[in-house]
Amino acid sequence: MITIWGRTNSHNVKKVLWLAEELGLDFVRHDVGGAFGYPDDYISKNPNRLVPTLEDGDLVLWESNAILRYLAAQYGGEAFWPLSPAQRAVGDKWMDWQFTLAEAQREAFLGIVRMTPEARDSAAVEKSLSASARLWRMADEALGRSLWLSGDGFGIGDIGLGAYVHTFFSIGGDMSNMPHLKGWYERLQQRPGYARHVMIPLT
Ligand SMILES: N[C@@H](CCC(=O)N[C@@H](CS)C(=O)NCC(=O)O)C(=O)O
Structure with missing residues (x-):
């Protein structure tokens, strides 16, 4: 078990x-x-x-x-674990890059979700939102070349960032100029595990 x-x-x-x-x-x-x-x-x-x-x-x-x-x-x-190291590395890279994204998005998440409006540092929140949007644009470009961050099929490369894209959207991140990221987020929402474990209240 x-x-x-x-x-x-x-x-x-x-x-x-x-x-x-x-x-x-x-x-x-x-x-x-x-x-x-x-x-x-x-x-x-x-x-x-x-x-x-x-x-x-x-x-x-x-x-x-x-x-x-x-x-x-x-x-x-x-x-989920391609035998080819080169193929596996495609998703593996995005899985670890998730920590880069998480760091950029952290202040916005903490400010909006964990702090009261009075305690919030709005300038820090805005800075964090634009820093994370700049990073999300990289994922958007990659998703313009393949359906999933792991390649042609869904895989572990989609899991790490998938957990954070819902937060980006929920805290007011702007995806309007990121059509591929938006499409990927919509595809993730069709997956029962994503709906059950990721799309829950952030607090
Ligand atoms: N690098 C660690 C980071 C773990 C981490 O920072 N977890 C956070 C939650 S996302 C945590 O435990 N925070 C303190 C807490 O929840 O008490 C990992 O990926 O497992």
């Missing part, structure tokens, strides 16, 4: 839950992190005091992208 530890409104937890559903895995999830805190038995599994953590048999794994790679390789077959 697979166990996933982490609060559902964390981007990094959403990624893991969504992939687990894409792969049709049976799993149980426990709330931890944020308002739920970190019980000692969790810290012994993940001393970073961060979420997510995955347990599969004797394997205890933290770092969300390492978890995605493990699940894809162990359970995803060729569709």
Whole structure:
């Protein structure tokens, strides 16, 4: 049995839950992190005091992208873990670039979602929104060349950024000049795992 530890409104937890559903895995999830805190038995599994953590048999794994790679390789077959290193690298690159995007989008997310309007630094929010829009334009260009960030088929390259594009849209990010990104976001919304685990209230 697979166990996933982490609060559902964390981007990094959403990624893991969504992939687990894409792969049709049976799993149980426990709330931890944020308002739920970190019980000692969790810290012994993940001393970073961060979420997510995955347990599969004797394997205890933290770092969300390492978890995605493990699940894809162990359970995803060729569709999620192409045998060709060159083909696999296409999605792998976007999966790690997600952290670049997340960093740019962070101030806007925190300001709009986690702070009251009085506490919000509007200039920092605007700066973060335009920095992230500039990065999203790179993804838009790539999506003009292939249907998915992983190549011709949906894959793990779409999971990381997919978790963040919903946030970009929800906090007022402007996709009007990014038709390929908008189309990709609409295609993601057709996927039941995305609707269930990513398109939830941000708070
Ligand atoms: N590089 C780590 C980052 C993990 C991380 O920063 N998780 C955030 C949630 S997205 C967290 O645990 N924040 C503290 C908390 O929720 O208590 C990973 O990808 O797993």
